[in-house]
Amino acid sequence: MRVAIAGAGNVGRSIARELIANGHQILLIDRDPNAIKxxxxxxxEWLLADACELASLEEASFETCDVAIAATxxxxxxxxxxxxxxxEFGVPRTVGRVNHPSNEWMFDDLWGVDVAVSTPRLMCALVEEAVTVGDLVRLFSFRGGHANLVEMTLPDGSPRVGTxxxxxxxxxxxxxxxIIRDGAARAPERDAALEGSDELLFVADPSYEAELAQYLVPRSMRTTAEIG
Known part of the structure; x- marks a missing residue:
């Protein structure tokens, strides 16, 4: 894939290295000459230009990009x-970096953002995921599809253990x-039975998250594990 990254700072360069290692073609854009390294x-590929100007994106042949990452x-x-x-260019997939949580509500399809990545929110979700048992934790939101990636660690007493x-x-x-079990991720095979302490990852519409949590673990059973 051809991936354009707006913002050639530490974040943008780190993303570029990871994607290059996975075999993708990368274009880094920044308007600051000091960032062009x-x-x-x-x-x-490097371009000294303003990624918010139409002429700059035309120069970069943005119509040939598969993904645009806004990482400034x-x-x-x-x-x-x-x-x-x-x-303007019909890029199939856009990813926007959210620097300030108070602005996260704007990063949606009205602004052309398919996926919004908020570091503070992601870190909070990972902390919750690490210390909670029996609670549904939202890890990631897919803006384009109006769906979330959610996780639950199934407690031993869940009525779904053995299902x-x-x-x-x-x-x-x-x-x-x-299903993450004993530190290893595995495909949810039809005949596999759920076990206590399984970490279950779901993609679900936000409107069904409460119902999903109730189905997996009735509210009266939900506990928060102590950090040992």
Whole structure:
């Protein structure tokens, strides 16, 4: 894939290295001459330009990009870049970095953002995921599809312990995507039975999250594990 990254700071360069290692073509864009450091990611294409200007994106042939990542330290710039990439060039997938949690509500499809990545929210979710048992924790939101990636560590007393995956009657359009057991992720095979302490990852519509939590663990059973 050809991936454009607006913002060639530490975050942008780190993303570029990871994607290059996975075989993708990377374009790094920044308007600050001090940020243009081709020697730091020599495999990438570099462009000194304003990623919020239409002419700059035309110069970069944005219509050939598969993904546009807005990774600057400025939320306004990230929103404008995402909107231009989506509406003017039809980039199939846009990812926007949220620097300030109070601005997260704007990072949606109205601004051309398919996926919003908020570091503070993600860190909070990971902390909750690490210390809670029997509570549904939202890990990630897929803006384009209006769905969330949610997790629950199944307590030993859950009525779903021992239930085959094929027999789960999940509410709405919730889908079990993986089971993490003994530190290893495994596909949810139809005949596999759920066990206590399984970490279950679902993709679910936000409107069904409460019902999903109730189905897996009745409210009276939910506990919060202590940090030892």
């Amino acid at each position: 081709p020697e730091s990611v020599p495999e990438a 330290g400025d939320d306004k710039s990230n929103l404008v870049h995402s909107l231009l990439a989506k509406t 085959r995956v094929a027999d789960l009657n999940l509410p709405g359009d919730a889908v079990l995507v993986t």
